[in-house]
Amino acid sequence: MRLYWSPVELASRLARRGVRYNFASGAPDPGLLPINEIRRSFERIYEKYGAAVIAYPGAGGLRELRIELSRYINKALNIRVDWRNIIITAGAQHAIKILSQLLMRRRTIVYVENPTFVETIAPMKFQGARLIGIPMDDEGMNTHKLENLVRNYGPGIVYTVPNCHNPTGVSLSSDRKRHLLEIAEKHGLKIIEDDPYTSLYPNTGQTLKSMNNDVIYVGTLSKILGPGLRIGFVITSGKLRNDLEKIEQHDFAASTLTQYLVYDLLRRGVAYDVIQKAHELYPRKLRELIESLDEYLPSALMYRPSCGFYAFINTKANAWNLLRRGIKQGILFVPGNKFFINENRPNTARLSIGSIGINLIRDGIKVLSVIMNN
Numbered sequence: 106m107r108l109y110w111s112p113v114e115l116a117s118r119l120a121r122r123g124v125r126y127n128f129a130s131g132a133p134d135p136g137l138l139p140i141n142e143i144r145r146s147f148e149r150i151y152e153k154y155g156a157a158v159i160a161y162p163g164a165g166g167l168r169e170l171r172i173e174l175s176r177y178i179n180k181a182l183n184i185r186v187d188w189r190n191i192i193i194t195a196g197a198q199h200a201i202k203i204l205s206q207l208l209m210r211r212r213t214i215v216y217v218e219n220p221t222f223v224e225t226i227a228p229m230k231f232q233g234a235r236l237i238g239i240p241m242d243d244e245g246m247n248t249h250k251l252e253n254l255v256r257n258y259g260p261g262i263v264y265t266v267p268n269c270h271n272p273t274g275v276s277l278s279s280d281r282k283r284h285l286l287e288i289a290e291k292h293g294l295k296i297i298e299d300d301p302y303t304s305l306y307p308n309t310g311q312t313l314k315s316m317n318n319d320v321i322y323v324g325t326l327s328k329i330l331g332p333g334l335r336i337g338f339v340i341t342s343g344k345l346r347n348d349l350e351k352i353e354q355h356d357f358a359a360s361t362l363t364q365y366l367v368y369d370l371l372r373r374g375v376a377y378d379v380i381q382k383a384h385e386l387y388p389r390k391l392r393e394l395i396e397s398l399d400e401y402l403p404s405a406l407m408y409r410p411s412c413g414f415y416a417f418i419n420t421k422a423n424a425w426n427l428l429r430r431g432i433k434q435g436i437l438f439v440p441g442n443k444f445f446i447n448e449n450r451p452n453t454a455r456l457s458i459g460s461i462g463i464n465l466i467r468d469g470i471k472v473l474s475v476i477m478n479n
């Protein structure tokens with residue numbers, strides 16, 4: 106049993122004083138969170154459904170929400186889905202936790218991008234899975250190297266964030282997406298696609314799920330409607346769909362109240378309004394980050410981000426030491442070491458543009474460059 110604190114949590118705890126430049130948080134921009142609409146929806150569902158909104162949730166999720174989500178998934182993510190194949194979860198992390206419980210045992214081989222998102226691999230490690238890192242470049246995971254690894258280690262599961270990767274910001278190229286799906290078919294690999302960021306940017310490229318229906322798709326509304334709502338979903342079918350519904354009976358984690366809330370928000374088109382604003386704001390924020398890095402820390406970027414919230418940099422010195430100094434100047438980021446699989450890379454860090462104000466990005470990188478160069 107291996108339990109550990111996420112470096113995102115640890116970095117945030119270190120910052121006891123006020124943080125001016127928060128490059129650590131993966132939360133969405135506070136200006137886009139539809140807090141007034143959430144209040145309106147709360148009043149609407151209270152009026153319309155009364156005590157039903159605090160009844161026990163059913164396994165698999167609220168039918169009305171699943172139907173509304175199937176429309177949203179079609180429109181925002183270009184995936185055609187029967188609502189019965191959508192299982193509501195308490196966020197994407199919960200989805201990945203229950204998928205890990207169902208699909209992974211001691212020594213199950215799981216291929217993951219290296220680096221990968223530290224928090225979603227925690228439940229896989231807890232199951233005792235053996236994680237194998239796939240090297241990455243600016244086009245995402247190197248699928249030729251994946252195929253060699255599969256020849257070595259045998260069949261297993263691929264966990265991937267193909268679009269707008271966390272923590273590198275890159276997207277898997279179309280050719281490699283096709284190659285990955287071919288490899289999966291040829292070697293009998295299951296694919297779990299974790300996809301929180303595709304809908305936040307225009308032209309992010311296809312999801313693997315829209316190219317091949319065998320892919321197990323994990324989605325979330327955290328980055329659009331708010332991470333504290335804890336509403337995510339899995340799209341899958343057959344036995345796995347049934348098993349997910351059964352395992353949900355172990356905790357009924359997604360609350361009925363928030364399921365009704367999200368249902369009403371989707372019905373009223375609030376998610377689409379946020380997406381429209383996101384398409385305008387996040388590309389500008391990411392561009393500001395990349396341009397500031399190019400100007401103040403020209404060789405720091407380890408990958409060229411294309412979308413999402415993150416950039417991954419070489420800090421030249423131990424990132425935790427740098428962070429301790431950075432916090433004194435009001436700057437927060439996440440040291441990158443724990444994002445790597447079986448590799449020690451202490452001189453790396455993840456920078457996020459999620460919740461920092463766009464006007465603070467350039468100044469923040471300037472401050473970071475002074476700390477890094479001294």
Ligand code: PMP
Pocket residue numbers: 131195196197198199222225266271299300301324325326327332336337
């Ligand atoms: N997967 C990835 C790749 C993420 O970046 C995040 C958010 N940081 C999550 C999952 C977690 O999403 P949720 O809030 O829905 O659990």
